[in-house]
Amino acid sequence: MQAIQDRAARQSGSRIYCELATTINDIRASQALRYRIFAAELGADVSGAEHGLDADEFDPYCQHLLVRDAASGRVVASTRLLLDRHAEAAGGFYSAREFDLGPVLELPGRRLEIGRTCVDPGYRQGAAIAVLWAGLAEFVKRNAIDWLFGCASIDMRDGGVHAQAIMNRVRQHAMTPADCRVTPRNALPPLPGRNAADTVSAALPPLLKAYFRLGARACGEPCFDPAFNCADVLVLVKVDEIDASYTRHFLDRITKG
Numbered sequence: 001m002q003a004i005q006d007r008a009a010r011q012s013g014s015r016i017y018c019e020l021a022t023t024i025n026d027i028r029a030s031q032a033l034r035y036r037i038f039a040a041e042l043g044a045d046v047s048g049a050e051h052g053l054d055a056d057e058f059d060p061y062c063q064h065l066l067v068r069d070a071a072s073g074r075v076v077a078s079t080r081l082l083l084d085r086h087a088e089a090a091g092g093f094y095s096a097r098e099f100d101l102g103p104v105l106e107l108p109g110r111r112l113e114i115g116r117t118c119v120d121p122g123y124r125q126g127a128a129i130a131v132l133w134a135g136l137a138e139f140v141k142r143n144a145i146d147w148l149f150g151c152a153s154i155d156m157r158d159g160g161v162h163a164q165a166i167m168n169r170v171r172q173h174a175m176t177p178a179d180c181r182v183t184p185r186n187a188l189p190p191l192p193g194r195n196a197a198d199t200v201s202a203a204l205p206p207l208l209k210a211y212f213r214l215g216a217r218a219c220g221e222p223c224f225d226p227a228f229n230c231a232d233v234l235v236l237v238k239v240d241e242i243d244a245s246y247t248r249h250f251l252d253r254i255t256k257g
Helices: 002-012 024-041 084-090 127-142 161-173 206-214 244-250
Strands: 016-020 063-069 075-083 111-119 147-155 223-225 230-238
Touching (some): 024 063, 024 111, 063 127, 075 084, 075 127, 084 111, 147 161, 161 230
Parallel strands (some): 111 147
16 A cells, blocks of 8 residues: 555645554554543443453454554554455444444445544544545555445433434435435434424534545434444445545545546
8 A cells, every 4th residue: 555655645744644454563553542532532431441452353354544653653543444255254244233234235236344433632633534535545446345334423421412413414414315224223312301402503523524525324313332422323435426526535546546
């Protein structure tokens, strides 16, 4: 992935680059970043916390996409990628623990699940996620992926008011057709006030907003994840319908080859 590293770093104007993990130490660095973001920052209950890691049984079957600071070599953003053929060996996709994925699994073509995306607090001004998207674009192209999907999380520390307010917006403007909806295995708990979410103006979380700009659609109602205390929205992207105005984040590699 050297070409994508160099090009992404030049276009972002910063000394960061993207690569796939190739060693166990690379994967540990990603897991350590995930721990700092999901557990230490957001309070999630993660497996591997006793070692300062967020590590689960899916990690060995995934490929781990890393963004590094070139000066220090430190991992400053990461996401993990699970190809459909590797999901079979893993016993299924991670998101199948939260949703009945039947309609998504019936779609024709090759599927790639994206998950555990996180960015170091010092690198959240846009460059790191843009470089991560660029690396993802290269991976999608090289593996001839037709569909991207994965969970985007909404914080539930306020009891779910903002999650429901966000879903009010999503239901109106960004849902898949009815025949491509998934069913959450653990629906969001009801709000204390019947119309509590109707009076709240809630901004989309950055990752969910980025997915929607890409052309993603939500595949139905969210799942409540008590370990992470969040509402997970399953989003789906058809690669050949990615919004042309957003291809700059993919360095034109998907739609123009």
